[in-house]
Amino acid sequence: MAAPLLLSDLYIYPVKSLGGIRLTEATVEPRGLRHDRRWLIVNARNQFMTQRQTAAMAHLKVAPAYNGFLLSHQQRPELLPLYVPFEATPEKTLFVTIWDDMVFAWRGKPECDTWLTEALGEECKLVYMSDMVRRDVEPEHNPEGQLVSFADGYPFLLIGQESLAELNTRLAEAVGMDRFRPNLVFSGGEAFAEDDWASFQVGDVSFRAVRACGRCVLTTIDQTTAKKNPGGEPLRTLATYRTEGSKVMFGQNVTSTGQGSVRVGDTLTVVSYKA
Structure with a gap:
C-alpha cells in the first residue's frame, strides 16, 4: 500500500527574494499564505529587486518576531537586526513596478530603507502591498480572478520532496529545497507526481495546480x-x-479558492488530474 501524501513543510517569505520562515501552521488567504511576500525591496527607480540581479540578497535572513520579523545580514554582524512588522501603515505611498505590473504600495519606515541600503550597497526602499491593491494572476490561467502578492505570478508554489530527491541523484552536490522557494512541500508519491494534478486538497482547503513553474538563475x-x-x-x-519549450520546469504554480488553515502533517488528497 502506497504511503499517504502528507504536507511536510510550510514556508512564507515575508520579503520577496529574502530568506524564508518555516512554519508548522499557516492561514490560506486570497493572495497566498498569510504574510507571504507582502513586502518588496525596490531600487531608486522603484523597480523590484530580486536575487536574479542582486545575489547578495541571499545574505539577508528573516526570523520570526512578535507581530513581525527580524532582518539580519549573515555576513555583517555589525548591522544590528532590523524589526519589521508584518503589516505597514499608509503614511507614505508610491507606485512600484514588478514584472509587467505597476502597483500601489505603502512605504516602510525610513530606518528600513537606511538599513537595506547599507546592507545591499545601493539605494533601495522597502514597500508593502495592502489589501486594497489588486494584482491578478495571469489572466489566461485565471478563470476565478485570483489575486497574487509580490510573488512572481502565483499565490502558492508546491513541490514534492521526492522531486527534489530525484534531482539530487543526478547532481554531484545535492541542493536544498531553499533553492526553489516553495510554500507547500509534500512527502509521498513519486517524483514529479505533482505535474499531473489538476486539483487537490490539503486538509479541508482546496487548491488548483495551474501550471508548472519555470525556473531561473536564482536556483x-x-x-x-x-x-x-x-x-x-x-x-x-x-x-x-x-x-x-524554452523554460526549465520544477514545481507547480497553485491557486486556491478556499480559505482556512493548513498544517504540517495534514493529508494531501488529489481530487482531479490534468487531461
Missing part, C-alpha cells in the same frame, strides 16, 4: 554563501530532462 545561488554555482547547477541538470 543556482547558494542561499548560505550568496554565490552562483559556476557550472549553473542545478538548472543545467534540470534542463536536460525538465525543459518545456
